[in-house]
Amino acid sequence: MDLILDIKNLTMNFGGLKALDGVNLHIRQGEIAALIGPNGAGKTTLFNCLTGIYAPSSGDILLYQPGAKPKRLNGLKINTITSLGVARTFQNIRLFGGMTVLENVMIGRHARSKSGILGAIFRPPATRVEEKAIVDKSYAILEYIDLAPYVNELAKNLPYGAQRRLEIARALATEPRLLLLDEPAAGMNPQETRELEGLLVRLQADHELSILLIEHDMKLVMNLARNIFVLDYGEEIARGTPLEIRHNPAVIKAYLGEEADAEIG
Amino acid sequence: MNYFWDLFLGGLTRGSIYALIALGYTMVYGILQLINFAHGEIYMIAAFTALIVASILTMQGLTGFSVLILAGVIAILYAAAYGFTVEKIAYKPLRQASRLSPLISAIGMSIFLQNYVMLAQTSDFLPFPNLLPQSEFLDSISAWIGPSDFIIIVTSSVVMIALSLLLKFTKMGRAMRATAQDREMAMLTGVSVNRIISRTFIIGSALAAIGGLLIASHVGRINFYIGFNAGIKAFTAAVLGGIGSIPGAMLGGLVLGLAESFGTGYISSDYESVFAFTILILILILKPDGILGRSSQQKV
Numbered sequence: 001m002d003l004i005l006d007i008k009n010l011t012m013n014f015g016g017l018k019a020l021d022g023v024n025l026h027i028r029q030g031e032i033a034a035l036i037g038p039n040g041a042g043k044t045t046l047f048n049c050l051t052g053i054y055a056p057s058s059g060d061i062l063l064y065q066p067g068a069k070p071k072r073l074n075g076l077k078i079n080t081i082t083s084l085g086v087a088r089t090f091q092n093i094r095l096f097g098g099m100t101v102l103e104n105v106m107i108g109r110h111a112r113s114k115s116g117i118l119g120a121i122f123r124p125p126a127t128r129v130e131e132k133a134i135v136d137k138s139y140a141i142l143e144y145i146d147l148a149p150y151v152n153e154l155a156k157n158l159p160y161g162a163q164r165r166l167e168i169a170r171a172l173a174t175e176p177r178l179l180l181l182d183e184p185a186a187g188m189n190p191q192e193t194r195e196l197e198g199l200l201v202r203l204q205a206d207h208e209l210s211i212l213l214i215e216h217d218m219k220l221v222m223n224l225a226r227n228i229f230v231l232d233y234g235e236e237i238a239r240g241t242p243l244e245i246r247h248n249p250a251v252i253k254a255y256l257g258e259e260a261d262a263e264i265g
Numbered sequence: 266m267n268y269f270w271d272l273f274l275g276g277l278t279r280g281s282i283y284a285l286i287a288l289g290y291t292m293v294y295g296i297l298q299l300i301n302f303a304h305g306e307i308y309m310i311a312a313f314t315a316l317i318v319a320s321i322l323t324m325q326g327l328t329g330f331s332v333l334i335l336a337g338v339i340a341i342l343y344a345a346a347y348g349f350t351v352e353k354i355a356y357k358p359l360r361q362a363s364r365l366s367p368l369i370s371a372i373g374m375s376i377f378l379q380n381y382v383m384l385a386q387t388s389d390f391l392p393f394p395n396l397l398p399q400s401e402f403l404d405s406i407s408a409w410i411g412p413s414d415f416i417i418i419v420t421s422s423v424v425m426i427a428l429s430l431l432l433k434f435t436k437m438g439r440a441m442r443a444t445a446q447d448r449e450m451a452m453l454t455g456v457s458v459n460r461i462i463s464r465t466f467i468i469g470s471a472l473a474a475i476g477g478l479l480i481a482s483h484v485g486r487i488n489f490y491i492g493f494n495a496g497i498k499a500f501t502a503a504v505l506g507g508i509g510s511i512p513g514a515m516l517g518g519l520v521l522g523l524a525e526s527f528g529t530g531y532i533s534s535d536y537e538s539v540f541a542f543t544i545l546i547l548i549l550i551l552k553p554d555g556i557l558g559r560s561s562q563q564k565v
Contacts, residue, residue, distance in 0.1 A: 051453060052452075053449065077452070077457075078449065078452035078453055079452045079453075079455050079456060079457050079458070082452070082453055082454065082455040083455055087453070088453060090450075094447055094450045096442070096443050096446045096447065096450070097446070098442070098446060099439070099442060099443065099446070103439055103442075106436075106439060107439055107440065107443045107451070107454045107456070108454045108455070109436075110436065110439075110440055110454055110455045110456050111454070111455025111456075112455070113436060116437070117437060117464050117467065119435075119436075119437075120431055120435040120436065120437040120438065121431070123435075130436075131435075131436065134436065170454060173454075174454060174455050
């Protein structure tokens with residue numbers, strides 16, 4: 001299968017601290033991969049480098065485009081990377097709390113629509129058609145993600161699990177080819193986690209979406225991911241299939257400490 | 266009762282203008298957490314532009330409504346271009362700097378623009394023609410509301426309603442609200458924040474220009490200093506309503522206008538500015554978040 005993302009030798013320094021140290025990671029088109037590791041391993045830093053929030057100190061982040069040369073993402077603006085087809089969610093939910101559920105998703109359509117200031121003021125037919133298309137598409141996404149009953153609620157008033165799903169809905173609205181999920185199951189009960197798992201499988205199957213997942217829920221990771229990358233102290237310590245990772249001594253040591261010989265997962 | 270009504274109308278008129286200018290302060294603050302001290306100068310420049318254009322048109326033999334429309338449109342566009350340029354020159358290069366730097370840059374910009382207009386024009390008051398239209402309808406209601414009061418109150422209301430609709434229902438409005446809530450997240454959803462900031466300045470400046478035109482026509486004279494005065498009052502109105510809050514700016518403008526009007530009418534006209542700034546000091550001490558402060562606001 002073709003690659004969608006290829007990270008080569010990525011390093012991120014904060015002063016003297018190496019948050020990422022020569023990390024290599026690749027994701028194939030349409031694959032669910034997972035990034036795991038103890039707290040402070042640099043997982044979220046990697047997402048921040050990928051989405052343009054941080055400019056990496058060195059290394060390459062290459063995003064493969066259909067029928068074009070791979071695009072180097074280093075140093076691009078955040079919204080440019082979004083329009084290239086990378087979307088993410090956050091570990092701590094970052095919805096636009098004062099806006100409705102529908103508006104939160106409609107904002108995600110921003111990258112995929114054109115009308116500007118004159119359209120907003122004079123509202124020519126083209127703008128109105130586009131606006132209607134935005135609403136329709138946003139409704140469809142909310143239906144797909146089972147949030148339709150909440151459309152006109154303020155995002156901040158939603159139950160926790162629904163807020164998590166709304167983050168995913170908003171990310172989907174940008175029409176990503178690569179979706180980055182930062183601990184999507186954090187704080188969810190087992191029932192909600194199972195639903196999330198079903199949703200991600202559906203997403204990947206229906207849209208051939210490539211997904212990179214940061215997650216501490218090992219059961220979820222082992223069920224979903226075909227490929228797992230393990231970070232510790234900013235360095236990659238292992239990669240492989242769930243089965244390989246489960247029995248990898250370096251991973252077990254990173255998670256459970258020196259003495260442990262237990263299996264994870 | 267009649268006197269009370271006059272003061273009430275005067276306060277509404279004044280307050281509408283404050284509200285129009287305060288919106289520019291509050292929108293910029295909502296998105297950049299910056300007090301744009303040069304905002305009052307944009308209002309002043311709009312008034313001068315309208316004066317110049319109106320004088321030229323009158324010399325060309327045009328009269329009445331066409332002068333108002335042409336002078337108005339040109340003044341609004343010119344002011345919007347000024348707002349856009351000020352942001353690009355004075356604030357954008359300082360986007361990553363500490364919050365104090367753009368604030369000082371704003372004060373510098375304000376002083377620069379005042380002095381530039383003073384040198385280019387004069388420091389004297391110039392007479393401003395009454396561009397507001399006359400009509401039989403306005404004459405018929407002049408017994409209880411002056412024509413220019415009526416036009417100012419109606420125009421400002423229409424403009425403010427239009428702004429609210431723009432923010433509520435358009436793609437640009439959504440992007441502006443999202444940017445005000447979480448700039449980084451807005452970028453992650455594909456919003457070009459630099460563009461949104463530019464548009465905020467353009468819209469804020471256009472609103473100030475409309476205010477400038479209306480009040481210059483109403484008062485009948487302008488000089489380079491009117492922007493500073495109106496700006497500081499509108500800033501007070503924005504803080505009073507809760508800076509960053511759009512409805513707050515509108516409400517703050519009206520409250521301040523009414524307070525000034527009744528204060529000067531019933532106490533003493535010598536203390537006009539004292540009323541405004543006493544309110545500013547009291548609100549900062551008692552309720553620093555303003556009437557519609559942080560918790561309950563729709564911010565931009």
